[in-house]
Amino acid sequence: xxxxxxxxxxxxxxxxxxxxxxxxxxxxxxxxxxxxxxxxxxxxxxxxxxxxxxxxxxxxxxxxxxxxxxxxxxxxxxxxxxxxxxxxxxxxxxxxxxxxxxxxxxxxxxxxxxxxxxxxxxxxxxxxxxxxxxxxxxxxxxxxxxxxxxxxxxxxxxxxxxxxxxxxxxxxxxxxxxxxxxxxxxxxxxxxxxxxxxxxxxxxxxxxxxxxxxxxxxxxx
Numbered sequence: 601x602x603x604x605x606x607x608x609x610x611x612x613x614x615x616x617x618x619x620x621x622x623x624x625x626x627x628x629x630x631x632x633x634x635x636x637x638x639x640x641x642x643x644x645x646x647x648x649x650x651x652x653x654x655x656x657x658x659x660x661x662x663x664x665x666x667x668x669x670x671x672x673x674x675x676x677x678x679x680x681x682x683x684x685x686x687x688x689x690x691x692x693x694x695x696x697x698x699x700x701x702x703x704x705x706x707x708x709x710x711x712x713x714x715x716x717x718x719x720x721x722x723x724x725x726x727x728x729x730x731x732x733x734x735x736x737x738x739x740x741x742x743x744x745x746x747x748x749x750x751x752x753x754x755x756x757x758x759x760x761x762x763x764x765x766x767x768x769x770x771x772x773x774x775x776x777x778x779x780x781x782x783x784x785x786x787x788x789x790x791x792x793x794x795x796x797x798x799x800x801x802x803x804x805x806x807x808x809x810x811x812x813x814x815x816x817x818x819x820x821x
Contacts (some may be wrong), residue, residue: 629689677746683711752794
């Protein structure tokens with residue numbers, strides 16, 4: 601990329617920074633991978649668009665995401681792997697178990713993370729955590745972005761199986777995957793109440809306008 605970086609400001613999250621250019625400011629992750637990266641003072645940074653990544657949008661909106669360089673992450677709904685690669689940058693000394701079920705994005709995921717030793721991609725059904733491969737271990741952070749009607753139940757089932765007590769979960773609730781015509785506020789309220797049966801709800805952030813009818817929920821298990 602040919603953009604001149606004029607400065608870098610750290611954020612509260614390990615390996616996540618704000619890049620300052622002549623025209624704008626961008627969220628980015630510090631990375632060891634040069635593809636699509638910008639250089640500043642000998643370090644590489646990958647711009648991270650909140651328009652294409654819900655997790656980036658959450659951070660941009662000020663949600664206090666409790667990720668560190670050593671976090672162990674279970675990522676549900678990995679899709680083609682773009683956000684997974686940024687999480688991999690963040691948890692440079694940790695690990696990401698990335699779950700995707702749909703064949704086409706799963707193939708893209710495998711290509712996207714092939715060079716990343718701290719990502720374990722899995723073609724698996726997030727609704728059946730009991731069928732994950734035996735090498736999947738306990739984690740301290742669960743991230744979920746799935747287009748299913750039973751989103752709260754999926755998060756709870758995976759937390760009960762793999763999330764350590766006191767660990768954190770961030771769920772991107774997709775209202776229109778739950779009900780195509782229901783009232784969005786009612787849908788969010790219902791899912792949040794289901795999550796509260798097993799989690800302590802810490803924070804809720806609307807992802808409007810970049811991600812329509814989406815609510816981010818930060819929980820502690």
